[in-house]
Structure formats: C-alpha cells, structure tokens
Amino acid sequence: MNGFKEFILRGNVIDLAVAVVIGTAFTAIVNTIVASVFNPAIGALFDASTLNEAFPIDIPTTSGGTATLQFGAVLAAVIQFLIVAVVVYFVLVVPINHLKKVAFAKQQKEEEAATPANLPPTEAELLTEIRDLLAARADAETVPTTTGKHAVIRGDESPAS
DSSP, X not given: OHHHHHHHHXXXXXXXXXXXXXXXXXXXXXXXXXXIIIHHHHHHHTTSSSGGGSSEEEEEOTTSOEEXXXXXXXXXXXHHHHXXXXXXXXXXXXXXXXXXXHHHHXXXXXXXXXXXXXXXXOHHHHHHHHHHHHHHHHHHHEEEOTTSOEEEOOTTOOOOX
C-alpha cells in the first residue's frame, strides 16, 4: 500500500491526471465550435446543411444499394485538428516560450548581479602569473658564456666558466 501511495502522490501522476481532464474539456469545446460554427458555415458554401454532408459520393454496391463516401466529414476532422493545433500553439506554446525567455533573462541578470565585477584572481591565474614572473626573472639573470652554457649572476659573484 505504501508503494501505491508514493506512486499516486508523485507530482507527475497528478499533473498528468489534471492534463487529461482539462484536455477532455478543451476537446469538447473545440468539437462544439467546429460542429456548431465552422461545419454549417463551410457546408453552406457547398450547398449542404453541414460540412459533414458536403462532397458526398455515392458508390453502387453489389447488392444493388449505394454506399456514400463522406469526404466532407474528413475535411471537418482536418479542420478540427488544425483549430486544435492553432489554439494549443497560440494559447499554450507561445506564452510558455515567452515566459521561459523572460525567466532566463531574469536569471542571467541575477547571476550577473551576484557576481562582483572585480573578483580576486583565481588560484590558476595567480600560479600562471608567478610562473611568468619567474621565467622573466630567470631570463634576465642568465648570461651566455663561450661554451654556450648560461651562468647565473647573483649579487657580486662573477660568471662561472
């Protein structure tokens, strides 16, 4: 029973259930708009009471009757799909993408504000600077000899031969 309780109380399961319920209600709204507004309007253009009745093609059957192909019903389903896709895109996708951009820009500004402009150098930067200074100092202190070797001059010492 504890495993079932953990499964049900996960955020994903509850979010999914809410999405299914809202999606079902939204589908009912879109179906009603398509059936009550678009189908009669487009059907009137083609001299039919609804789009579902437009573009009928009768095919004779072997038993002597006829079968009717309802291309208007297919067209109505395509229109319904396009309406759902357009509404979902402009009502859900576009605003969410905009909110993500705004949140990302706000997060970047907060990160820039939290990071001071005059940070002390990192350990790697300090070590690199020390290495460069030691290398420059070593180059300045070496004197070439006739044997091609370098002798280090320190203080008042004379070069080694």
